Amino acid sequence: MLRRPRRNRNNAAIRNMVEETHLRVSNLVYPLFVVDGKGIKEEISSMPGNFRMSQDVVLKEIRECIKLGLTNFILFPAVAEKLKDKVATYSYDPENFYLKIASAIKKKFPDTCIISDVAMDPYSSDGHDGYVDDGQIVNDVTLPILAKMAVAQAQAGFDLIGPSDMMDGRIQVIREALDEAGFYTTGIMSYTAKYASAFYGPFRDALDSAPKAGDKKTYQMNPANKKEALIEAELDTAEGADFLMVKPALNYLDVIHVLKQNFDLPIAAYHVSGECAMLIAACQNGWLEYKKAMPETLLSIHRAGADVIITYFAKDFAKLVKGKL
Numbered sequence: 001m002l003r004r005p006r007r008n009r010n011n012a013a014i015r016n017m018v019e020e021t022h023l024r025v026s027n028l029v030y031p032l033f034v035v036d037g038k039g040i041k042e043e044i045s046s047m048p049g050n051f052r053m054s055q056d057v058v059l060k061e062i063r064e065c066i067k068l069g070l071t072n073f074i075l076f077p078a079v080a081e082k083l084k085d086k087v088a089t090y091s092y093d094p095e096n097f098y099l100k101i102a103s104a105i106k107k108k109f110p111d112t113c114i115i116s117d118v119a120m121d122p123y124s125s126d127g128h129d130g131y132v133d134d135g136q137i138v139n140d141v142t143l144p145i146l147a148k149m150a151v152a153q154a155q156a157g158f159d160l161i162g163p164s165d166m167m168d169g170r171i172q173v174i175r176e177a178l179d180e181a182g183f184y185t186t187g188i189m190s191y192t193a194k195y196a197s198a199f200y201g202p203f204r205d206a207l208d209s210a211p212k213a214g215d216k217k218t219y220q221m222n223p224a225n226k227k228e229a230l231i232e233a234e235l236d237t238a239e240g241a242d243f244l245m246v247k248p249a250l251n252y253l254d255v256i257h258v259l260k261q262n263f264d265l266p267i268a269a270y271h272v273s274g275e276c277a278m279l280i281a282a283c284q285n286g287w288l289e290y291k292k293a294m295p296e297t298l299l300s301i302h303r304a305g306a307d308v309i310i311t312y313f314a315k316d317f318a319k320l321v322k323g324k325l
């Protein structure tokens with residue numbers, strides 16, 4: 001045998017020397033669920049270790065994360081039912097607590113990167129990402145609402161705007177609205193290939209944002225399709241996106257890979273609630289070892305081609321790196 005690949009695995013020093021993929025805390029984004037009020041920290045039952053938090057609690061949480069080297073956050077609001085309506089008016093209301101929390105974070109921690117969520121579902125009485133008329137999700141009526149939401153978020157201080165709604169043409173409409181309002185330095189992290197996945201369940205529990213009727217299959221992508229992701233990526237690139245995201249991550253590693261190979265924009269992957277919940281449940285049962293399975297999972301997403309990973313494990317990974325988990 002002339003070729004013995006095992007020689008390069010002989011000891012830890014050699015293995016480290018030939019290690020191909022390195023995941024850093026700076027590649028990770030930590031999702032935070034925020035609510036109106038004070039002193040609120042409610043655990044989300046299907047996502048142990050994740051909480052709905054009011055502003056004071058979120059600020060403490062972010063301080064802790066920064067100490068661990070974690071600087072990137074994506075924020076999602078849990079909105080009271082009485083504030084929801086058909087056109088998501090509260091999403092761009094200057095009194096919106098979500099916008100106020102964003103401003104408070106940037107004021108206190110200017111060196112963070114905070115990412116918003118643009119979609120109607122947290123604010124919509126129909127629970128859909130777009131405007132609903134007679135059971136249909138109407139694309140072009142939704143666009144100006146998303147644009148207003150995005151401008152309000154940029155105004156509040158978000159560094160990156162995160163359209164997760166999957167309406168056609170929204171990146172261009174949002175980019176133009178941001179530029180017109182003077183926010184030409186605010187970036188867009190587009191949910192480029194967001195699939196109609198069964199793995200968002202715990203997130204919808206967290207925000208109470210599940211659709212009241214029907215499903216999201218006329219706007220989110222069919223899990224069977226990959227070429228369609230290339231079409232979406234081409235459009236988002238042309239329309240002015242700064243990041244292309246694939247969501248979920250683990251069941252879609254091939255999609256992450258094909259976007260990484262074909263596009264030069266940074267690729268993000270959203271390791272979604274259901275994917276994290278599965279691993280947590282297996283660890284709680286003693287079937288997997290968290291300290292090993294968790295980093296291997298994140299590494300696989302990075303290796304597939306994701307430059308940025310949005311994951312509920314971000315804080316634990318940061319702790320692990322510091323030897324504090």
Ligand code: PBG
Pocket residue numbers: 117118119121129164165199200201202203204271272273274
């Ligand atoms: C809403 C939104 C969803 C997620 C992020 N933004 C849910 C959905 O599309 O129904 C899911 C995230 C997760 O499951 O962790 N537009």
